[in-house]
Amino acid sequence: MVVSSTPARAAPFTPKRLLSSMSSSSSLSSNATTSSDLSARLARTTPSLLSSTHKKYKAPISSESRTRTFTKTNLHKPLLAPVPATPSRPRTPGAARPRTPGTPGSRKGAESPSLMPATSEMDVSNVDPEEVLVDFQSVEPGDISGELDEAWLRAATQDHGKEDKVMVSIRIRPTDGKSAWTASANTLKLDPTYTKTAAQSFNFDSILTGTPNKPIYSTVARSHVHAAMEGFNAVIFAYGQTASGKTFTLTGDDAEPGIIPRAMRDVFGFIRRTPEREYLLRCSYLEIYNESIHDLLAPPSSAAKNPVQIQGGLGSEVVLTPLREEVVTSLKGVKEVLRRGEGNRRTACTDWNERSSRSHSVFRMVIESRERADARDDEDDDVPLPSNGRHTPGARSQTPGPGRSQTPGPRLQARGGRSVQTSVLSLIDLAGSEKATSDKDRTREGKYINTSLLTLGSVIGTLADNAAKHKTDHVPYRNSKLTRMLQPSLSGNARISVICTINPDPSAVSETTSTLQFAKRIKNVQLNAQKKEIVDTDALIERYRKEIEDLKKRLAEREAEAPVRNRRLSTREQVDESKAMKDLNTRIQQLTKLILTSQTVDEIKGDESRPASPVKIDFDMSPYQLQQELLSARLTLDSQATQILSLEAALDARPPLPASAPENEKDRLIQEQSKTIRELEIVVRGYEENLGEPLRAVREDVEKEWEGKVAEEVRKREEKERWAGELVKQLEKEKKVRIQLFFVVEAGMLMDGYIVVQMRMTLEEERRALAAFVSKFDSLGLGLSSMPASSSSTTSTSKLRPPMPTLGGASAAYAERRAAGHSHDIDRTLPTLTEAESPLRMDMTGNSSVKLKPQHQHQILLEQMPEEELWSDVSFGEQQDAFQVEVELLLPEKEREREREREKIFGVVGLPDAIGRKGAGSPVRHVLGDKENVAPVKL
Numbered sequence: 001m002v003v004s005s006t007p008a009r010a011a012p013f014t015p016k017r018l019l020s021s022m023s024s025s026s027s028l029s030s031n032a033t034t035s036s037d038l039s040a041r042l043a044r045t046t047p048s049l050l051s052s053t054h055k056k057y058k059a060p061i062s063s064e065s066r067t068r069t070f071t072k073t074n075l076h077k078p079l080l081a082p083v084p085a086t087p088s089r090p091r092t093p094g095a096a097r098p099r100t101p102g103t104p105g106s107r108k109g110a111e112s113p114s115l116m117p118a119t120s121e122m123d124v125s126n127v128d129p130e131e132v133l134v135d136f137q138s139v140e141p142g143d144i145s146g147e148l149d150e151a152w153l154r155a156a157t158q159d160h161g162k163e164d165k166v167m168v169s170i171r172i173r174p175t176d177g178k179s180a181w182t183a184s185a186n187t188l189k190l191d192p193t194y195t196k197t198a199a200q201s202f203n204f205d206s207i208l209t210g211t212p213n214k215p216i217y218s219t220v221a222r223s224h225v226h227a228a229m230e231g232f233n234a235v236i237f238a239y240g241q242t243a244s245g246k247t248f249t250l251t252g253d254d255a256e257p258g259i260i261p262r263a264m265r266d267v268f269g270f271i272r273r274t275p276e277r278e279y280l281l282r283c284s285y286l287e288i289y290n291e292s293i294h295d296l297l298a299p300p301s302s303a304a305k306n307p308v309q310i311q312g313g314l315g316s317e318v319v320l321t322p323l324r325e326e327v328v329t330s331l332k333g334v335k336e337v338l339r340r341g342e343g344n345r346r347t348a349c350t351d352w353n354e355r356s357s358r359s360h361s362v363f364r365m366v367i368e369s370r371e372r373a374d375a376r377d378d379e380d381d382d383v384p385l386p387s388n389g390r391h392t393p394g395a396r397s398q399t400p401g402p403g404r405s406q407t408p409g410p411r412l413q414a415r416g417g418r419s420v421q422t423s424v425l426s427l428i429d430l431a432g433s434e435k436a437t438s439d440k441d442r443t444r445e446g447k448y449i450n451t452s453l454l455t456l457g458s459v460i461g462t463l464a465d466n467a468a469k470h471k472t473d474h475v476p477y478r479n480s481k482l483t484r485m486l487q488p489s490l491s492g493n494a495r496i497s498v499i500c501t502i503n504p505d506p507s508a509v510s511e512t513t514s515t516l517q518f519a520k521r522i523k524n525v526q527l528n529a530q531k532k533e534i535v536d537t538d539a540l541i542e543r544y545r546k547e548i549e550d551l552k553k554r555l556a557e558r559e560a561e562a563p564v565r566n567r568r569l570s571t572r573e574q575v576d577e578s579k580a581m582k583d584l585n586t587r588i589q590q591l592t593k594l595i596l597t598s599q600t601v602d603e604i605k606g607d608e609s610r611p612a613s614p615v616k617i618d619f620d621m622s623p624y625q626l627q628q629e630l631l632s633a634r635l636t637l638d639s640q641a642t643q644i645l646s647l648e649a650a651l652d653a654r655p656p657l658p659a660s661a662p663e664n665e666k667d668r669l670i671q672e673q674s675k676t677i678r679e680l681e682i683v684v685r686g687y688e689e690n691l692g693e694p695l696r697a698v699r700e701d702v703e704k705e706w707e708g709k710v711a712e713e714v715r716k717r718e719e720k721e722r723w724a725g726e727l728v729k730q731l732e733k734e735k736k737v738r739i740q741l742f743f744v745v746e747a748g749m750l751m752d753g754y755i756v757v758q759m760r761m762t763l764e765e766e767r768r769a770l771a772a773f774v775s776k777f778d779s780l781g782l783g784l785s786s787m788p789a790s791s792s793s794t795t796s797t798s799k800l801r802p803p804m805p806t807l808g809g810a811s812a813a814y815a816e817r818r819a820a821g822h823s824h825d826i827d828r829t830l831p832t833l834t835e836a837e838s839p840l841r842m843d844m845t846g847n848s849s850v851k852l853k854p855q856h857q858h859q860i861l862l863e864q865m866p867e868e869e870l871w872s873d874v875s876f877g878e879q880q881d882a883f884q885v886e887v888e889l890l891l892p893e894k895e896r897e898r899e900r901e902r903e904k905i906f907g908v909v910g911l912p913d914a915i916g917r918k919g920a921g922s923p924v925r926h927v928l929g930d931k932e933n934v935a936p937v938k939l
């Protein structure tokens with residue numbers, strides 16, 4: 001924007017009279033100001049003030065007035081003594097630090113001449129706002145110079161203020177000692193050596209370090225100040241532990257002006273760069289001390305007597321009364337206001353800060369603006385008052401919005417069709433949270449401070465929670481003056497920037513962590529700032545009035561000419577003429593209705609007797625005119641009925657709007673939405689026509705290709721499932737069979753055992769019978785003689801020569817056969833079961849399923865049998881001569897040896913002693929049982 005290229009105006013909205021000693025030089029040279037006026041005002045101004053440059057913002061220190069010693073040179077040296085986190089020990093009385101005054105209420109500001117009511121020329125309850133407007137021409141170039149460098153302009157491109165979240169930045173106070181925190185552009189990490197818990201790390205919009213305040217302003221405040229200038233409410237506040245640098249950030253000092261003075265400079269810079277608008281600026285300055293609100297611009301005596309009260313306004317708005325607002329027209333004026341307010345602030349020396357703020361301070365600027373008349377070239381600008389001299393009450397009322405409800409004072413009015421925007425910029429320096437001190441007064445203040453900060457924390461916590469979980473829980477705004485005052489902004493109708501100041505010292509880790517937790521919570525609060533705009537109805541009404549006058553004049557002229565003219569006109573022309581007159585009438589009625597509607601809003605209450613219908617009947621009309629009137633009224637009714645129908649249809653078709661949308665924005669929103677709908681329809685149509693068809697074709701192809709494959713896969717899967725079902729059934733069956741088989745085999749085995757025992761017994765019976773028979777046979781002398789093999793050739797037996805019985809012959813023959821019979825094959829074992837028959841094939845390991853068992857396990861089981869059982873398991877041969885062999889097998893090796901010896905000596909087979917033995921030691925006990933009374937054969 002090229003400011004210098006804008007042409008100068010003849011008599012624009014520059015202040016027409018000097019309103020304060022702080023007025024701009026252009027004002028000073030105004031015609032309305034005489035030189036004596038000027039010198040009188042200058043006399044009231046302190047010399048330092050007159051010579052002040054834009055760098056001197058610092059107000060004289062109030063009650064504990066002490067000069068700060070910051071200079072450009074010492075800024076680069078270590079500046080700060082480490083700030084202890086807690087008061088470690090009580091201070092010695094009479095130490096170097098200046099004493100805190102006994103009563104904080106005794107404010108030195110009261111003595112300042114500038115605080116006297118007479119000097120406050122800008123306390124302008126009676127000032128005509130039109131005369132104190134500020135525009136680009138009234139801003140002195142010197143007021144804005146020095147800030148417009150490259151970094152400044154670069155910062156202007158980032159507009160955090162547009163977001164619907166609170167902008168949260170951290171400023172780390174420089175320290176000479178060790179820092180417990182490591183900072184990057186957006187992240188702050190706590191050194192693990194200072195925490196016992198898990199590593200702590202925080203993310204914010206920006207992390208700022210160092211002493212210069214200019215980058216701080218560009219980063220955290222500038223976009224919000226601009227938002228306020230554009231019509232949005234904006235709040236910037238500093239929060240942090242005591243002595244962490246809040247006041248330094250907000251107010252600063254001569255060398256490093258803080259956010260407030262820089263914001264004021266920026267406000268005038270903005271006005272200078274906006275030639276199309278004019279502004280009305282009003283400032284107020286208050287503090288909340290021990291839960292009561294004090295007007296810092298009012299004379300201290302009256303401020304103490306009349307604390308400011310908070311009253312409810314419209315919706316969540318608040319009204320502060322009585323609160324002084326001062327109109328400012330230049331930067332110097334603002335500086336003066338700031339200086340007075342600063343001087344009245346309560347500060348005191350505490351254990352941590354030589355000049356600690358003992359209150360929350362709020363500097364507010366109400367900004368009202370409207371388009372400049374010459375920028376608009378509005379023909380109605382100089383419209384005189386209506387002929388009846390009546391103003392439209394709606395337009396004359398105070399400007400609605402935060403400005404109106406807060407305080408009385410001059411208000412900018414919408415004019416000549418130009419609407420007014422109203423917004424409030426609040427710059428807040430909160431008192432710092434702190435711990436109890438040795439001083440009673442400070443401790444009491446500290447309690448109030450901490451309580452209101454705690455309430456702020458819980459309000460923020462609830463708001464953040466509500467936003468995150470879409471809840472509408474009660475927010476305890478009323479629990480403290482601070483939160484109640486901030487209610488309109490915290491509930492969303494403001495752009496908020498918070499700068500949390502921290503002390504990086506390791507001894508302050510817990511306080512810093514709690515500040516960072518607060519910062520984290522407030523980041524989640526949801527905002528939805530809206531512009532406030534007051535539409536000018538006066539100008540519109542004036543326009544209507546003028547039109548009505550014109551129309552009436554034309555109608556009267558026509559009516560006057562009508563009798564003569566009608567005689568000359570054809571019937572058709574007469575109809576046309578009557579139609580034209582009817583149109584004029586209709587238009588007059590419509591405009592009258594519009595005027596009445598806008599006036600009704602404010603007048604109806606005071607004028608109950610006014611007729612409801614705005615149409616007035618003129619009883620002086622001629623019958624012809626009345627007929628025409630009737631005709632036109634009917635036609636109007638018809639067309640209105642049609643119009644209503646079409647309007648209703650249009651209303652139905654209207655896109656829905658949020659209920660909260662401001663009235664004056666609705667048309668624009670509807671237009672925007674209709675445009676978006678049209679564009680979307682075009683996009684959809686384009687998609688259908690261009691992309692839709694090919695995509696559909698591709699989809700169909702793919703579907704076709706995959707249809708068969710999918711069906712085949714489904715079929716295969718079903719088949720597999722069927723097969724798996726069959727398998728399961730088979731397995732079940734098999735399992736059952738195996739279990740049955742197992743039981744059968746078990747039974748078979750038992751049966752086998754039984755049969756074997758039976759057989760053995762039978763054989764044993766037979767053997768005994770045979771032995772008894774042989775003995776008997778021989779005892780009867782019927783035994784055959786033995787026939788040695790050598791003589792067999794000569795004495796061989798034949799049918800003719802049968803062998804002859806001899807005494808003991810049978811036994812001898814038995815012995816002979818025994819001697820020769822060793823070669824006999826004797827089946828010593830029981831017949832082996834076939835593999836299939838053996839019950840030992842079954843797996844008895846406990847598995848439920850029956851499995852085949854390898855043969856060697858059968859053997860292993862046998863091997864594992866005790867020796868005794870082995871013995872008893874030996875079978876007897878069926879042949880009668882196998883008996884001896886059986887005996888041998890049953891005897892241990894030594895017994896067998898002895899047996900062989902005996903055989904050699906006696907030449908006969910004798911039953912071993914062992915056979916005759918009784919008791920557990922007998923190996924054949926089980927076989928012979930109690931039948932061992934069979935005596936051995938004795939020769």
Ligand SMILES: Nc1ncnc2c1ncn2[C@@H]1O[C@H](COP(=O)(O)OP(=O)(O)OP(=O)(O)O)[C@@H](O)[C@H]1O
Binds near residue numbers: 079172210244356431
């Ligand atoms: N970033 C900084 N650079 C240089 N000096 C600083 C900085 N921040 C704070 N200081 C200095 O530290 C001291 C305490 O700062 P300040 O008074 O701003 O703290 P505070 O947070 O406002 O404290 P309180 O809550 O007690 O009012 C002051 O002397 C101030 O100049």
